[in-house]
Amino acid sequence: MKKFLFTLAALLMAGSVCAEEYFYIDDITISAEDAAAGATVVAPVKAHFDYYCNAWQVDFVLPEGVIVTKAVRKPGLYITYLNEDGEQDEYRASLGMNDDKTRFIVSTFTELGYTEDGECYGTLKWDPGDYDNMWEMTFQFPAGFTGGEITVCTEPSCTDDTRGPICPKGQYHEKVATVTVEGGEPIVTDAPEIVVTAGDDAYIFDVVGPEGAELKLFVDGAEVEIPYTVARTDVDQIVKLTATAHIEGQTDGTVTGEYLVPALVVPEPQDLTGEIVIGEPDENGNVEVGYTGDEDVTIVVTVNGEEVEVVDGVITLGEGENLIVVTVTAEGYNDLTETVTLIYEPTPPEPQPTATPVITVVVNEDNVVISAEGEGEVILMIDGEVVDNPTTIARGEEDVVVTVTATAQAEGQLISETAEEVVTIPAYVYDPEGHMTGYWVVLIDKNGEEVWEKLEDTNPNDPNQYVTTVALHYSQFGGKPLSGEMTDADNPMVPFFFMIDGVRYACDDAEVEPVYGNANENPLFMTDNYWVVPVGYFYTIGVLTDPINEGLLLQISKGVYTGIEELNGDKAVAGVRYFNMAGQEMQEANGMTIVVTTYTDGTTSAVKVMK
Numbered sequence: 278m279k280k281f282l283f284t285l286a287a288l289l290m291a292g293s294v295c296a297e298e299y300f301y302i303d304d305i306t307i308s309a310e311d312a313a314a315g316a317t318v319v320a321p322v323k324a325h326f327d328y329y330c331n332a333w334q335v336d337f338v339l340p341e342g343v344i345v346t347k348a349v350r351k352p353g354l355y356i357t358y359l360n361e362d363g364e365q366d367e368y369r370a371s372l373g374m375n376d377d378k379t380r381f382i383v384s385t386f387t388e389l390g391y392t393e394d395g396e397c398y399g400t401l402k403w404d405p406g407d408y409d410n411m412w413e414m415t416f417q418f419p420a421g422f423t424g425g426e427i428t429v430c431t432e433p434s435c436t437d438d439t440r441g442p443i444c445p446k447g448q449y450h451e452k453v454a455t456v457t458v459e460g461g462e463p464i465v466t467d468a469p470e471i472v473v474t475a476g477d478d479a480y481i482f483d484v485v486g487p488e489g490a491e492l493k494l495f496v497d498g499a500e501v502e503i504p505y506t507v508a509r510t511d512v513d514q515i516v517k518l519t520a521t522a523h524i525e526g527q528t529d530g531t532v533t534g535e536y537l538v539p540a541l542v543v544p545e546p547q548d549l550t551g552e553i554v555i556g557e558p559d560e561n562g563n564v565e566v567g568y569t570g571d572e573d574v575t576i577v578v579t580v581n582g583e584e585v586e587v588v589d590g591v592i593t594l595g596e597g598e599n600l601i602v603v604t605v606t607a608e609g610y611n612d613l614t615e616t617v618t619l620i621y622e623p624t625p626p627e628p629q630p631t632a633t634p635v636i637t638v639v640v641n642e643d644n645v646v647i648s649a650e651g652e653g654e655v656i657l658m659i660d661g662e663v664v665d666n667p668t669t670i671a672r673g674e675e676d677v678v679v680t681v682t683a684t685a686q687a688e689g690q691l692i693s694e695t696a697e698e699v700v701t702i703p704a705y706v707y708d709p710e711g712h713m714t715g716y717w718v719v720l721i722d723k724n725g726e727e728v729w730e731k732l733e734d735t736n737p738n739d740p741n742q743y744v745t746t747v748a749l750h751y752s753q754f755g756g757k758p759l760s761g762e763m764t765d766a767d768n769p770m771v772p773f774f775f776m777i778d779g780v781r782y783a784c785d786d787a788e789v790e791p792v793y794g795n796a797n798e799n800p801l802f803m804t805d806n807y808w809v810v811p812v813g814y815f816y817t818i819g820v821l822t823d824p825i826n827e828g829l830l831l832q833i834s835k836g837v838y839t840g841i842e843e844l845n846g847d848k849a850v851a852g853v854r855y856f857n858m859a860g861q862e863m864q865e866a867n868g869m870t871i872v873v874t875t876y877t878d879g880t881t882s883a884v885k886v887m888k
Contacts, residue, residue: 297327299431300335300411301452307418312458315420320454321351324408334432336498339416340425340456341523347415363395418456424464425528427454430498430519449517451533466490468530469522479508480538486522486530495519509541546611549574553603553615562594562621566603574607594621631693634685638700642713642779644671645702651685651693658682672705713779716743718818720773721807722753729776732819744819744832754812772807775820775831810835 301323307316337345360366416427431450469486471494483504484492494503497517507516516538522530551570558564567590568574578585578592579602585592592601598620605613634651648667649657657666659679670679681700686692716732732743754771775782810816814835821830855863 297448297450298325298433299429299450299452300324301429301431302414302427302454304454305416305427305456307422307456307458309458309460312418312422313420316418316422317346318416318418319413320416321410322348322412322414324411326405326408336428336430338428338430338495338498338519338521340422340427340529342419342422343425343427344417345414346417347413349413351410351413359393361395363393422456422458423526424458425456426531427456428452428519428531429454449535453531455528464527466522466524466527466530468532469520471518471520471532471534471536473536477509478541479506480516480536481506482516482518482536484520486520487524490522490524490530493521493523495521507538509538511540511543513540514538544609546609549605549607549610549613551605551613553605553613555601555603555615555617555619558594558619558621560624562596562623563591564594564601564619565590566592566601568605568613572607572610574605574610577604577606578602594619596621596623628689628691630691631685631687633694633696634683636681636683636696636698638681638698640703640780643705644669645700647681647700649681649683649685649696651683653685653687653690655683655685670702672702675704677702712776715778716820717776718745718747718773719776720747720749720754720771722771723755723769728753730818739821741822742819742832743822744817746815746817748815749810749812751813769812770809771812772809773818774807777820777822808833 302320303323305318305320307318339345357365357367429452431452433448467487467490469484469490469492472483472485474481474483481504482494484494486492492503494501494505495518496505498519505518507514514537516536517533518536519531519533549568549570549572551568551572551574554565554567554569556565566576566578566587568576576587578587580592580594580599582600594601598618600616600618602614602616631652634649634655637648637650639646639648646667646669647657647659649655655666657664657668659668659670659681661680661682666683670677678699678701681698683696684692712729718730718732720728720730722728730745730747732745734740734743736742736744749771755769808831810833817832817834819832821832855865855867
């Protein structure tokens, strides 16, 4: 079954309270032939009024598949009355249908009726009585229709009337028209039963019916889910229900009823028996919050207007003043609230010591620079007096010993432990030849004298590499072996060491890397204080500094035999070869170059040139 809502309203300004006012249609009979093809039936809508009425709400509950296709006012449907001119007039009703054909409105022009003496007695209304043909409605039945029922539910809505009796309001009426297909009476499904379960808070309405039937429940004509629940409120409620049971091919069984849902009786709330407990903040701002009673309660806490979480009965405060509001609620009880103000001042953490600063001493040619690095403010002192950081001390005629101390303090921390170091400010040594600066290799000749050769930075790809090429001639460096460990008198050795910015590097201060030439052709030896190489050759000697690890890498390559003592200007030149500072042969001289000349008698000479 399905329901269509039709609102039939005579729009009059006054009316009586209504009773026993209803619309209905007569039973309908359809031939078997028409039913098989899908019948169209025009049925007159009738009305019965006991009292004057000006508006109705009408529900049509139709069998499944049945639709309304048209609804029109019958011709000649008038209300006669005496108008203000004392003449008979007609009041004409009209009926409109909206686009989806689910709502119908009947309306009248608003007119006033008058007596023969010219006295106005109010707005026109439908007169009490029976009306056989008010409107015509066209019903379309589906093909194969076997019969059923059309239920017309009427609920009048009237206002007070000055010329008629007053009756109880809220009447509700149902009139059923049976639709029969010729050739047999329709089979009507047994009516279902509405079962009511009364609860403390709500009433539950269920429907039970014949086995296999489709059950539906309607409230005031609108279908609802089964079961249907009506919550109890503080006033009585009247619920009008219609239940249907549908079995395919049968006419629906229907039952209606009116049920009272009594008002909900709510007891007066009681006071909670316990008390709110608020503790004092600990060193971390944690405060215990609780309730002493046995009731099942909910605790809500706000701090400075913001709700905070209660974890295991504890809240955490922020620094400063905290306005705490604790509210305890429980069903059936009055709320319990307490407000307090707590001040939380956290204990500052213990300050940590700042790391000890590092003292750095740099010895230059004519001064010594002392500095200290660390966190926060670093204070440098020399012999107990505060000095600039860094500070520079000039080198004098004698060595000077000073005590250097440094302290550091970062914000929020304690002053660090004092770093202390005894520093010697070496005396300044006059160096007319500039040996106190730069990179030098110092060779010892056969007379024990120092021969200083300056190392130049000749490699643009490596600014930390310093190189020179020297010729160790027999005339200058030949002689007896340096020690008993080297007994070959025919091949004496030449000792050497390095001076960098006036500081001598001992033999164990550097690693050896024979990067030039074949390592087997570079016999390099080391004693306690010197490196030594055989006399009579050209050598390319260099150092590579490591600024990160502050180390020194010795680089040495043996070149050609000097042969300089046998040179004779009258000898013919057999050929010339060019070598760079790395001992690699080149096509022509370029930059710092070693020029090796070979003569016709087999002797050679080597000269370092700059081109």
